[in-house]
């Protein structure tokens with residue numbers, strides 16, 4: 001069991017390490033484990049605790065707290081994020097420190113009850129520009145929703161220039177040396193964490209950065225992996241770069257057409273749709289066979305595309321696996337503002353197209369056109385209809401008639 005570590009005068013790391021975890025939140029691989037970071041601020045008028053840890057690590061967390069203060073000294077508990085990896089020890093902490101008041105964002109209020117399993121917790125809601133002062137320390141709160149859950153917030157300790165960023169700027173990377181200038185090369189973990197947790201909420205990242213940029217930040221005390229104190233602006237710049245949309249094509253939008261095919265019927269539809277999209281010089285069409293795309297490449301293409309068209313034949317009353325693979329990548333993307341559509345050839349029942357279409361709608365893509373379905377081998381006229389479908393879809397992506405058809 002390791003000890004509390006001083007991050008700055010009177011500010012301590014009281015988090016725990018989980019070196020043996022190999023998968024996090026189902027979707028992430030954690031090759032060398034992770035950490036659940038939590039902090040404690042000592043002041044002349046009492047103690048503030050910032051976040052807790054996963055429940056199974058409670059003993060270590062409490063022994064660190066006890067090494068620094070008694071429970072009756074704890075005045076406030078700041079919960080930046082209520083996911084169980086950070087709120088696991090909260091119910092027990094509030095039992096041991098019954099006078100402490102919990103600070104949460106307004107969005108956290110309906111979650112707190114379900115997570116804490118009690119009605120007796122004293123809490124207050126805070127948001128951007130609200131402050132807490134205790135014993136000469138000032139914490140400014142910042143609303144940073146969706147990073148990683150809707151209720152997430154950050155805070156800034158004015159006197160010490162520390163940003164408590166929640167999951168933002170975290171990495172699933174365990175290294176007991178704790179600080180970015182002492183640990184091994186965690187760059188891959190920093191990017192991997194961004195890709196899985198932050199990328200689906202890029203616009204919220206940009207909004208959070210615009211709050212952080214008004215602050216003079218010397219240290220970033222995040223909730224996972226190395227604490228960042230060497231060059232915080234480097235990591236802020238990386239988030240900015242990854243979350244900004246590059247205008248490489250000078251305002252032209254990309255429409256990507258994905259297909260699978262056994263006898264070229266759906267493929268031929270895809271090519272006619274491609275021609276239709278390409279007829280508009282303000283659009284760039286791409287065409288891909290999903291069976292030959294790796295997941296990482298799928299994600300990169302999907303991310304760049306404003307419009308996504310997916311084509312599949314019906315096979316055994318279903319959509320074949322490469323298409324589901326593509327559809328399941330969408331979890332890692334920001335869907336806001338993206339358009340989708342579906343097409344495919346079929347033999348008799350033709351369920352595939354509706355299945356894909358309802359998935360796109362469920363993911364909140366804008367789906368402005370009815371799906372394009374063709375029985376078996378497309379005729380010349382049907383291929384022309386596919387061309388027209390491509391033209392119309394392109395017009396929708398360019399902003400035409402969207403309101404009427406949504």
Ligand SMILES: Cc1cc2nc3c(=O)[nH]c(=O)nc-3n(C[C@H](O)[C@H](O)[C@H](O)COP(=O)(O)O)c2cc1C
Nearest residue numbers: 262263264265266313314316317346347348349350
């Ligand atoms: C193994 C297999 C299973 C199929 N199952 C269905 C089905 O359940 N319903 C249907 O409408 N068509 C079914 N079909 C027919 C295909 O959807 C149809 O041949 C279509 O034109 C193939 O388009 P493609 O050339 O793009 O692959 C099946 C075809 C194959 C080869």
Ligand SMILES: [Fe+2]
Nearest residue numbers: 081083148167
């Ligand atoms: Fe989280």
Ligand SMILES: [Fe+2]
Nearest residue numbers: 083085167223
């Ligand atoms: Fe977390």
